[in-house]
Amino acid sequence: MRGDIKDKIEFLGKENLDLCNKTELARRFDCDPRTIDRYIKISKGEILPKTSRRVYTSKLDDYKEIIIDKVDKFGCTAMSVYKFIQGK
Secondary structure, X not given: OOHHHHHHHHHHOOOHHHOOOHHHXXXXXXXXXXXXXXXXXXXXXOOOOOOOOOOOOOOOHHHHHHHHXXXXXXXXXXXXXXXXXXHO
């Protein structure tokens, strides 16, 4: 979701949204009028926002404890932690 559009539509209020021209709002926010329509429907509660079911993983997840330990206890730099992990 675009945060700027969401904030502006919430700022306009639910009462004023019916008076606004969706095409003009789309020009102001540089997006499609259907996007504005969707955000208005979400703010009114007519539809639910889409949620992501994807689980994001990182290559560093396996080394997270080591990284936190080295940085917190010893104040190591990123390069020194990298060299330590690479040496293992």
